Amino acid sequence: MSIQSKWIARSGAALFALALLYPFTALLARIGPWQWGADVRGPALSSVRVSLVLTGCAMLVIVAVGTPVAAYIARCSTRERLWWQAILLVPILLPPLALGILLTLAFGPYGSVGAALEHLGIRMTNTPAAFIMTQVYVGMGYYVLGAVAAFDAVPVILQKQAALLGLPPVKVFLRITLPLSRLGLAVALSIAWVRAIGEFGAVVVTAYYPSGMPVQLWVNLQSFGLPAVMPLLVVFLTVALPLPWLVHVLAQRKRHA
Amino acid sequence: MxxxxxxxxxxxxxxxxxxxxxxxxxxxxxxxxxxxxxxxxxxxxxxxxxxxxxxxxxxxxxxxxxxxxxxxxLGYLTQEPGLFPHLSVGENITFGISKELASTAGQQQWIATLRDRLQLAPLWNAPASLISGGQARRVSLARMLARRxxxxxxxxxxxxxxxxxxxxxxxxxxxxxxxxxxxxxxxxxxxxxxxxxxxxxxxxxxxxxxxxxxxxxxxxxxxxxxxxxxxxxxx
Structure with missing residues (x-):
């Protein structure tokens, strides 16, 4: 690529970035002084804590359950795999609000599972458990589909060679498949994280309390107006962005190693 | 047979x-x-x-x-060396050998024979993803034979x-x-x-x-x- 065409391409990419980031110029909009008094700060910081801790828990569940499921799907026949992929797409395709309503009905006191859980003392509406459950449903499809693609990228012959060298299937997975797919898995996890931590529509139905950051943004908007939304928005970007960005930094490093 | x-x-x-x-x-x-x-x-x-x-x-x-x-x-070798790219040459060669077996004098001697005969000593710690095609074939041969x-x-x-x-x-x-x-x-x-x-x-x-x-x-x-x-x- 010549220097001229490289600059043309770079300018095009810069224009694209400007268009993508344009909405964030609204942070400079004249809406009056931002509010960050105690009445805003306390709930805001609490929502940050709720979002980070509970989304972290949801990611643990997603990785623990989703990884073996993805490993299974990656080894399925094409026909069977298409069925699994269709199932995984359902919660992704559903409008979040509709998913929240369905989750509340299914896991609330009137659903059979919800009733059984409530009998055991586990309430699945407006609790940390409800928050985690919703985020698991929201993020699982993204993670599993990404993880399947990551496992697909590992050459089958390497796994077979490892087996012929005496490793049983579990060890082949741990010593070959997992290390060779780890960057793809990390990217899948980062997408699930981004999707889950920013989730509003489903969470606002299932877990208005404890309020995570997206719900708190809504509460601030309703209670105090835009001046109380902007600082929380900055906090949200500051705490939610580093993890997925770090994953991409690592992926980039690996590519250039 | x-x-x-x-x-x-x-x-x-x-x-x-x-x-x-x-x-x-x-x-x-x-x-x-x-x-x-x-x-x-x-x-x-x-x-x-x-x-x-x-x-x-x-x-x-x-x-x-x-x-x-x-x-x-059995060992199976094709024209595609199939080395594990995230491991070093040495780790590839000793990949299929249990710790117990690897610690025996006979096995250590055998690995040393393979390493020296196939001229792999200078490559031993190199990442398998960075060696040449000919070197990769030698490594895959050593890896296959390491388990006898x-x-x-x-x-x-x-x-x-x-x-x-x-x-x-x-x-x-x-x-x-x-x-x-x-x-x-x-x-x-x-x-x-x-x-x-x-x-x-x-x-x-x-x-x-x-x-x-x-x-x-x-x-x-x-x-x-x-x-x-x-x-x-x-x-």
């Missing part, structure tokens, strides 16, 4: 081959490209599953039912290498086949490679079936088909 009867349907042909190999013996599978040689080898290795037939190695039933790959006491398999399956492992390196690798393999005592089946479409590797016996495949068995001198003296005669003719 290896006893095998491989029946495997392919789109364009049906492979139907039976063979026997004494312990410690070497057998060359010869034929034109697409004759079914690699399919036979892959079915014995377990990389592919035969449609029918059987495979027994030293009394161990490999098929049917299909024995899990990690329970098969009872049967070695070679599917054109020297394709694309320079003649000097091919000669060296073949001589090493023949020597180690005698010292370790493994059986060997090699596939190639170059008669001179197979003759050097498996000088005693050869089987010729055409369209998935055996058209001739015997020594190389018999094959050269009375080739069973015009195609074989043409394959054996000098360029």
């Amino acid at each position: 290896l006893k095998a009867h491989i029946i495997k349907k392919r789109r364009e042909l049906q492979v139907n081959v039976s063979l026997e190999l004494e312990a410690g013996a070497a057998l060359g599978l010869f034929g034109a490209s697409g004759a079914g040689k690699s399919t036979v080898l892959a079915c014995i290795a377990g990389i592919e599953e035969p449609d029918d037939g059987y495979v027994q190695l030293n009394g161990l039933q490999l098929f049917p039912p299909s024995l899990l790959l990690h329970r098969r006491p 398999p009872a049967l070695v399956l070679l599917d054109e492992p020297f394709a694309g290498l320079d003649r000097q390196l091919v000669r060296e690798l073949i001589d090493d393999l023949v020597l180690w086949a005698q010292t370790i005592g493994f059986s060997m089946i090699a596939v190639d479409h170059q008669a001179e490679v197979l003759k050097r590797l498996c000088p005693q016996k050869a089987i010729v495949l055409e369209q998935g079936t055996i058209v001739q068995r015997g020594s190389w001198s018999e094959l050269y003296k009375a080739p069973a088909t015009p195609l074989l005669e043409s394959l054996l003719a000098p360029l």
